[in-house]
Amino acid sequence: ILAAFLPQFYGSRPPPRTILVSHDLTEATLIEQGLAEMHKLKYGVSVMAPQRGDKKRIIDFVAKNAQEALVRHAIERAGDAAGLAKVAEIFGLDEAPQRIEIYDNSHVQGTNKIGAMVVAGPEGFRKNAYRKFNIQTTDTGDDFAMMREVMTRRFKRGLEEGHQGDPDKWPDLLLIDGGVGQLNAVMEVLDNLGIADDFAVVAISKGPDRNAGREWFHRRDEMPFQLPIDDVGLMYMQRLRDEAHRFAIGTHRARRGKAMIASSLDEIASIGPSRKKALLQHFGSGKAVERAGLADLEAVPGISKAVARVIYDHFHGS
Template sequence: MSDVDEATALKGAALIRDEVTRLPDRPGVYRMIGEDGEVLYVGKARSLKKRVSQYAQGRVHAQRIALMVDLTRTMVFVTTRTETDALLLEINLIKQLKPRFNVLLRDDKSFPEIVIRRDHDAPQLRKHRGAHSINGDYFGPFASAWAVNRTLNTLQKAFLLRSCSDSVYESRTRPCMLHQIRRCAAPCTGLVSLEDYRGLVDQAEAFLRGKSRSVMGTMAAEMQAASEELEFERAARLRDRIRALASIAQEQQINPETLDEADVFALHAEGGQACVQVFFFRAGQNWGNRAYFPRVDKSDEDPEVMAAFLGQFYEDKPIPKLVLVNVEPADRDLLCEAFALKAGRKVEINRPQKGEKRQLVQHALTNSREALGRKMAESSAQTKLLAGVCEAFGLEGQPERIEVYDNSHIMGTNAVGGMIVAGPDGFQKSQYRKFNIKGTELTPGDDYGMMKEVLRRRFARMVKDEEAGEAAPRPDLVLIDGGGGQLAAALEVMADLGVDDIAVVGVAKGPDRDAGLERFFMPGKAPFMLEPKSPVLYYLQRLRDEAHRFAIGAHRTRRTMDMKKNPLDEIDGVGPGRKRALLHAFGSARGVSRASVDDLAKVEGVNQPLAQRIFDSFRKT
């Protein structure tokens, strides 16, 4: 047998021992790979040779590590210049590859922020997610959409900044409703000069940077001066603005006095599960909190879990100057060095022992314990429900992934299909998908045809990914909103695609659409009902209602976008500049539609042929 064949035949500890003979005594990252190329584990090391050799010794290995070693069929190594570089690469690979045996941050949605745009004469205040691609000042993160919406609402009341888009701003000829309810100063119509408006913008920026007392003091002085000058209406407006700012402090449960900017992390592990509660403090204000439930093993030590969580959490997020924790992470100094390299400044990770900072960490820990307790109770109940679903539909095993489909449209227009996903951890909203119905041959309102298109697109993609050797989520159970006809349409598509091994069930509403009288349709069985007060029936109703809610929401969004389309956008030769000029001249698209050719031709940039084309476009039969 050749050396190559011998190395190929090796596996587990024997393969690792063979790899160690060729490894350098340098920093780097290693990947342990199992059958079919599955990445089992990603790790970093100060010395690849010393670290990897520990796996081959067979001593003090936890059962999980022993299993990982036994499953290893090949290894991949990358050397780096420093251990810090190895740590950064390890974090990136873990988030990208999601190895089975690593601690994994599962819920990793981006956080909303507030941005004050600086690319317009009248800066706009708005919510933002994602990359900082807009020229402006960014403030965040906020823990939830609710937290950022609440703050935006308050800032509008206090500083009267516009939130409208540039196209709406340019087309306004009179103040909008937000001005009427005192949430915008209406710079669009000149009710406030651009210089005074920028003063309001500067006040808002100062407030978001933590200078709230200074801003409120200035406003209080202005209110007093207005009152002394008998300008009682202006004084009342300033009073309302001060109250709006004060409401932020009143609504927050914790308001630190000695902390300007920090993130607070508290880890609580129990029964092989873990919760990390994260609180955000910016500008001396509490900007909300969020609970995370990373994938861990009962053999994982808290310092290792905290280190892995922090590394993955900040892989694509801005890092504050101070990170407070209840458990000191493994390799704390190395993490600080890596974070400083990313942030371009010093970053501290501290476990406070006394004072206000310790109180903040303890508060986060209390929230972490409570959140994990609720999660474990929900998981237990969820397991029982899924076992009931398995029994009700005669499935071979408890479903890990349930997909539910529904369509939404009005007389066939703006048709959208929705797919929601549920499993042992509840609704998996990151897996939800919407399908804009594209079939040109469908009869408006053809629900069967719409369902066929949605399922064909969903499962054709799954089949294509599986044939390419890629990991593709495959459901254990598919629920269709509808009766025998919908079920037959679904089964036809599944059979055509060769995925008829997936259980499909139709859920039909009862007479008069009464909840509790649903009938269930399965191939080869007569329609049946579940016990009216069965917990499993309630669970299935929740799944169906969530799919219905999601499909309707997607339909409304699409319909709203269509309604917002301006007829001028469809006319050849009318770009943003001419569109703006026409709207200024006639007030709205309806005003343009009523104008004569001669009046249209008087608008700057519109010649006689274009005026005729605009006139004709509004009179097509």
């Protein structure tokens, strides 16, 4: 297995001079020659299984970490199976869900609005199925309108692409970060699309003290309820919700960072991406560029005296 893995792993990346492995490989010489020829290396590659010294200690350390990671993965998978079974029991599903979609929205006072969809199932989190939505809803801070937009875009497209009923692409369960208002917004969209009965929908809201373990669960036409703090299903759904929140916040921060960089420099026709990057790296912010003197602007690498004059005049007047 290891002999087949090395050429595959280093097929798209240049190998180091020394590759340490846990045991001797009869194919070591062939692998060394193949990697050198594949990447047209000017240096030799050595595949070795150290028996003593620092390199042996490195291999032992890596093997120990790999074994511990494998155990953690097995425990997590077992936990996922138990969590899925408990979720099915809690919500009266016929079987453990194969695809759960978790939704969370993020914004700051209605700006840089992001909707996030995280997907989980028996195999754990399916990160290749995560999706982000750049929300276009114009109503500043209207969380319900944002949720309606996300649901409409997600499921209208799914219907158009023929995903309905496909267990790999169509959910068994939706978990919504929010309360009754978000639940109603979601159900309104699903009703309009005629798919409200396709899967279970649950909104999860935090209690007044916002402590983990005090969550309320909301479903259409049912009384909200809480679960015991040590409930396996509760802990599993907390992990799903936290992952959706992490993904939403991370995506929102990335978008907000791009928006901040798109400063008043964008108003200057002669300032392209490379010059803007040079200015921001030199001064630290768009505001600092605005306050800079002509000599300071001329000192920026890649900014000519003529361009510096254009920038200075833009902010200070000709």
